[in-house]
Amino acid sequence: MQYAALSQIAHHNLDPSALITIDPPSASAPYLSNEHILSVISHHAPSTALVLLPGIQFYSGQFFDIELITRHCRSLGITVGWDLAHAVGNVPLKLHDWNVDFAAWCNYKYMNGGPGVIGGLFVHERHGKVERVSANKTNGPQDALDNNTQLTYHPRLSGWWGSDKSSRFRMDNKFVPIAGASGFQLSNPSALDMTSVMASLDVFAMTDMEALRQRSLKLTAYLEARLLKYDGGEPPYKIITPPNPAERGAQLSVLLNPGLLDQVQHYIEERGVVVDERKPDVLRIAPAPLYNSFHDIHRFITVFHEACRKAVKGTATEKNTAHNDTVPKAIATV
Amino acid sequence: MHAETRDSHLLQLHTRSSRTANFSQTLVTTMPKHHNAYWEVPEVELASEKFAKQEDDKDVLSKLRQEFVIPTKGDLRNNKYGFQQKQKCPTSKPDDHEESIYFCGNSLGLQPRRTKEYVNRYLETWASKGVFGHFTDYEGGLPPWLNIDDAVKGQTSKILGALPSEVVIMETLTANLHLLMASFYRPTKDRWKIIIEGKAFPSDHVRWLHCSWSSFSD
Numbered sequence: 289m290q291y292a293a294l295s296q297i298a299h300h301n302l303d304p305s306a307l308i309t310i311d312p313p314s315a316s317a318p319y320l321s322n323e324h325i326l327s328v329i330s331h332h333a334p335s336t337a338l339v340l341l342p343g344i345q346f347y348s349g350q351f352f353d354i355e356l357i358t359r360h361c362r363s364l365g366i367t368v369g370w371d372l373a374h375a376v377g378n379v380p381l382k383l384h385d386w387n388v389d390f391a392a393w394c395n396y397k398y399m400n401g402g403p404g405v406i407g408g409l410f411v412h413e414r415h416g417k418v419e420r421v422s423a424n425k426t427n428g429p430q431d432a433l434d435n436n437t438q439l440t441y442h443p444r445l446s447g448w449w450g451s452d453k454s455s456r457f458r459m460d461n462k463f464v465p466i467a468g469a470s471g472f473q474l475s476n477p478s479a480l481d482m483t484s485v486m487a488s489l490d491v492f493a494m495t496d497m498e499a500l501r502q503r504s505l506k507l508t509a510y511l512e513a514r515l516l517k518y519d520g521g522e523p524p525y526k527i528i529t530p531p532n533p534a535e536r537g538a539q540l541s542v543l544l545n546p547g548l549l550d551q552v553q554h555y556i557e558e559r560g561v562v563v564d565e566r567k568p569d570v571l572r573i574a575p576a577p578l579y580n581s582f583h584d585i586h587r588f589i590t591v592f593h594e595a596c597r598k599a600v601k602g603t604a605t606e607k608n609t610a611h612n613d614t615v616p617k618a619i620a621t622v
Numbered sequence: 623m624h625a626e627t628r629d630s631h632l633l634q635l636h637t638r639s640s641r642t643a644n645f646s647q648t649l650v651t652t653m654p655k656h657h658n659a660y661w662e663v664p665e666v667e668l669a670s671e672k673f674a675k676q677e678d679d680k681d682v683l684s685k686l687r688q689e690f691v692i693p694t695k696g697d698l699r700n701n702k703y704g705f706q707q708k709q710k711c712p713t714s715k716p717d718d719h720e721e722s723i724y725f726c727g728n729s730l731g732l733q734p735r736r737t738k739e740y741v742n743r744y745l746e747t748w749a750s751k752g753v754f755g756h757f758t759d760y761e762g763g764l765p766p767w768l769n770i771d772d773a774v775k776g777q778t779s780k781i782l783g784a785l786p787s788e789v790v791i792m793e794t795l796t797a798n799l800h801l802l803m804a805s806f807y808r809p810t811k812d813r814w815k816i817i818i819e820g821k822a823f824p825s826d827h828v829r830w831l832h833c834s835w836s837s838f839s840d
Contacts, residue, residue, distance in 0.1 A: 289820070290818060292796050292799045293816045296816070297809075300807075300814075306815050307675060307818065318677045320819060326817075328817065332815055334812070334813075336815040336816075337809050337810070338806065338815075339816075339817045340818050342819065369806060373795055376730060378783065386783075390806055391782070392658055392798035398731055400690075400733065406794065407792070407793060408797040408798070409789070409790060409801070409802060410782055412788060413785060414785065415806075417795065445805070453768075453777075461810040468788060468798060470802060472792070476767070477791065479767040482773075482791065486740060487736045487737040487766065489774055489778065491689050491690075491736070492781060494686060497783075506677070510660050510674075512658055513668060515657050530656075531655060538727070560720065561725070562726045574728035575725055575727075576725075577683070578690070579687045579690040579692065579727070579732055580727070582673075582674040582675070583675055583676075585674065588723045591723070595788055
């Protein structure tokens with residue numbers, strides 16, 4: 289998101305100082321309170337064109353108050369967009385009611401569409417309108433577009449697939465955007481990708497996000513309770529994801545004491561546990577409510593706590609020497 | 623304000639003379655404590671396998687797991703692509719047949735069982751009908767490719783809490799963010815900043831990005 293925002297700024301020939309970041313206190317304390325977020329936005333409001341935030345922060349797993357922050361931005365005349373990569377299919381969203389201006393997401397995380405599969409975007413109804421303004425009003429309403437009719441719509445980079453289906457194959461060089469988000473399409477989407485997304489959506493159709501969230505809240509609370517009960521006193525880690533269920537999705541991020549991550553990851557991976565790591569010290573553990581079980585969490589805790597005890601003693605790998613050579617590659621976490 | 627750097631912004635936030643400093647400084651750090659209902663379960667019971675299985679049995683949504691391919695531990699260990707074959711080999715481990723413990727859905731979600739069937743239908747339609755697959759609604763098939771974007775709007779809009787007309791499945795995340803910023807980030811002399819979250823990052827990197835664009839557009 290930083291790269292994308294910075295390159296937009298550069299694209300407009302503006303100084304990189306146009307990018308303002310809301311900074312967490314530190315990597316070990318990544319929590320951002322609403323008050324902090326709102327105060328930074330307020331501070332820069334008169335000169336700010338856009339606020340672009342993640343619905344759920346990838347590192348800490350913090351779920352931001354999208355409704356509150358959106359309302360705050362809009363009251364200050366600032367456009368607000370959301371990156372929902374870690375939120376879609378994970379937590380219930382109400383983008384329309386929350387008056388979000390725009391949002392984008394990917395379909396390969398909690399959406400289970402497959403690696404690098406086609407993503408999606410949201411444009412609020414108020415920005416998706418396509419209105420006809422007749423230059424010659426005496427002719428009355430016109431169905432067909434002619435040279436006297438002009439269209440007004442939100443400016444965009446457009447392509448032929450965003451043009452009205454009835455006119456799409458006429459190729460008469462008149463762009464007539466489809467009203468709504470579909471008018472932002474460029475080319476025809478990959479039918480292979482769409483098919484894969486459709487399969488995933490049909491699984492989601494077997495329940496709804498409210499029911500899935502209730503299950504997710506229990507799974508993550510159970511994971512948290514099990515993580516915090518560590519045989520042998522103080523655990524050699526702490527959870528850096530907010531303890532308030534309303535401020536997190538499925539994921540809990542665990543910050544291990546320095547030097548333990550490689551050994552712990554190696555030990556648990558050998559025993560069939562797949563979690564991703566964020567160097568230098570964080571494991572992100574995400575029980576997906578569609579397919580993970582309480583029993584998965586129980587089995588995870590058993591292996592993970594054993595790994596921690598061994599790593600603390602420095603005996604997690606059979607040979608202590610040169611274990612770095614045998615540590616498997618970090619799991620790619622796009 | 624144009625000359626203001628992020629560093630000086632940070633300084634302001636942490637300086638008591640700033641108008642916002644007192645406010646934000648006191649509110650930045652601590653996460654509020656919260657109750658967890660599982661703490662009421664006696665410790666021995668909570669740690670038991672039986673308790674976990676009971677929780678699974680109680681939840682009607684547990685059955686959705688059957689909709690997914692859960693790789694076994696042996697599958698993950700297998701050096702050859704695809705699933706591990708059943709016969710034993712010298713490198714087999716006793717727990718190869720057990721389901722793996724996959725908590726990486728925040729990176730790459732597991733495959734729904736039906737995905738293979740849907741993709742097969744797509745492949746067969748393409749193979750047997752060619753270009754007609756764009757327009758023709760075949761019995762037992764998926765929607766014609768021309769309309770497939772509309773076919774996924776309904777369920778997508780439910781997940782996003784949106785109207786069907788407000789969502790579209792297209793492109794990829796960063797490409798979409800760029801398209802949306804092209805539309806919604808229209809800097810003026812009064813308003814030009816973008817606010818994001820995250821750590822400030824090396825100024826060299828910033829300068830490199832900036833130079834690379836300037837050389838294009840100058």
